[in-house]
Amino acid sequence: MIRRFAKNIFYFLFINVAIILAILFYINKRDNKNNYKQFETESVIYSIPESKTFDLIIMGSSHGRMFTRGKNHLNVEKILNKKIVNISKSAAGIVPEFEFLKYFYKNGNKASEIWYFIDPFIFYSSKWNEELYFLTDEPFRFDFFFQILFSNLTSEVKYNYIKSKFSTEWIDFNASILPETESKLTKIDSTAVQKRAISVYPSGLSEEVFDKYSSVFKQLIMFANAKELKITFIIPPTLLGFLPGMKELKLFLKNIKKDDSISYFDFSETIKNPAYYYNHDHLNNNGVDFFTKKYLSHIK
């Protein structure tokens, strides 16, 4: 009886796995035909070409992504006179970002340097590193899936990568919608600032969690050194004020600056005019233009 049961379960699972694989193969084939430019989509994998050489890789959370949204990407490339690939992603901490960087190299690409737009809050919560469903708006690629299968991303994130391809959103996929970045903030709303500052620390401030993710940063630096990539950490401007954990972040960057060939710049307090922001946390198109010309263009 038990053998019959096991046999039937095996057959049933086999059929289901076969159906799922067939659908994934179809999606993989369909998605590979899509060819989006970086500024047309939030999906990082679409931004990663094969065997290309770039001057600069931009990494980070939304603070890195904003340099590619809308017309910013081409504008920033022009100002800096650099060929840029942007692999940063909204709400992404170091763990998913490191996976994107590895995938970039796996595809035979090369670059000279990395600018990592770094925030203190990504060191303090698994939400930004292991729990959020970073991969739901990424196309399905078997090679990327096998890569992340053995990564630090949680099994939920990996499962959701597959599951998300069975959603209506993905079936109708036309590259994810980009947020509006033209608008201007008229004034600083202190309540909204406070709310935002709290929301980015969902797990509080744990030293243990900080140590966990700072060790991944050290791995990233080792990886960059092995690839002869110059790495620069940049604390971006915001209207959120002095965020919790900023002191620890700066200390961490100072310490690794001593040991490794990295540079870091703190621009957190540089732009206080709300007209350069579309919300309290992100520069609008004018802000990106101003910040790139006034500050980033001087980074050597």
Added chain:
Amino acid sequence: MLFNSIGFALFLPIVFILYWFATRGNLKLQNILLLVSSYYFYSCWDYRFLFLLIFSTLLDYFTGIKINETEKYKKRTFWLWLSICVNLGFLGVFKYYNFFAESFAEGLLNFGIKADFVTIQVVLPVGISFYTFHGLSYVIDIYKNRIKPERNFINYSVFVSFFPLLVAGPIERATHLLPQIIKKRKFDYSKAVDGLRQILWGFLKKIVIADNCAEYANTIFNNSADYSGSTLVLGALFFAFQIYCDFSGYSDIAIGTAKLFGIDLLRNFAFPYFSRDIAEFWRRWHISLSSWFRDYLYIPLGGSRVGVWLKIRNTFIIFLLSGFWHGANWTFIIWGLLNAVYIMPSIIFNTNRNNLDMVAKGKLFPTLMEILSIALTFGLTVFAWIFFRANNVKHAIGYISKIFSNTLFTIPNFPGIEKSPPIIILTFLFLIVEWIGREQQFAISTLGLKWPRIVRWALYNIVILTIIYFAGTKQQFIYFQF
């Protein structure tokens, strides 16, 4: 470890294979395996609370033996009360201490006395309300000479901590579960298939209906001041389906999982939203808890064999405690009391056992009178759920006041409403399947059993693809917090 997690999807097959293949049918090994896996399952939440579970198990194991060893009433009563006090003491500290300390301080403040009680920052041990009630029923049953104590500690521990029921029930009775744990179990093909079907149905309820309804209910309840009366009605309806599908879905998965190991657990839900009156609703909703209160509290208090006033008192006590069991919040207490008020007419006029059978038994359609009765009962239940879901009493009152405003007759609107029609349609389809299968143990218990295998498997695949395709954002099971 959640039932709807990758961890459980790996854990269950491993335990199943070891249980039926590695133990070679040896009952002792099977029970040891169940105990070890249950403790592992529990420690995935917080291993520190495992010690509390083991302590509670040891306490009831020994007090059970002590009660049985003596004939003397005083000694027996002493051991019984020791178990009750320690068990409820733990429950009180972890679950109710802050509530009492804060409520008492607020009460004193009304008399102009400022008192600062120390509140404790402690996480509620998952499942404590459930395993405490397991243990209590065992000790009380020994005291009442309904059962003999179990001398084998492993067997007793499996009874308390069997992983499918450990964190959210059904609340088992020693008289029902212990004999199954002691008896040699043989693999039963039909039971295992039935279990898998029940698990599948439970996942559909939880992942498709409950998790999707939860998103809408949360949006509406968390910003209730911003929405119209009609939207708030919709929010309450979403919550009604969320809580039913969440908890009964959990129970289906638990019962189905237990069947894979050859064990039958108590039924916990029997299509409560098809009830024609509140008394019937409470015979169909969270049955294992309702019957626990009936057997260990209501009947010892005199039950329905006493006069009307005592019956009223007993009913209020039961519902008050039932509300309080759910959590240390006035909203739960009001929810319990509201249900006591609802049931009162049938207690006074002795009509509470009018609807014992399933509605429209043997027929496809109900009568008009039955439809009206079901609608009224459902409406009252949904109204009470508002208190259950609200953050506090003020929130609940605000929510209800807004419902009965002139915005009640406007078109509902909230962020994400454009995505809700498929979920509303699925909920209707789900209700139709539940209606058709309402005389079974669970809705799809016999559906398609006589169909050719290929058609039956196609149906299972459709259900699986529906779960994957329509899966809502993963939510914690509501009853884990209790």
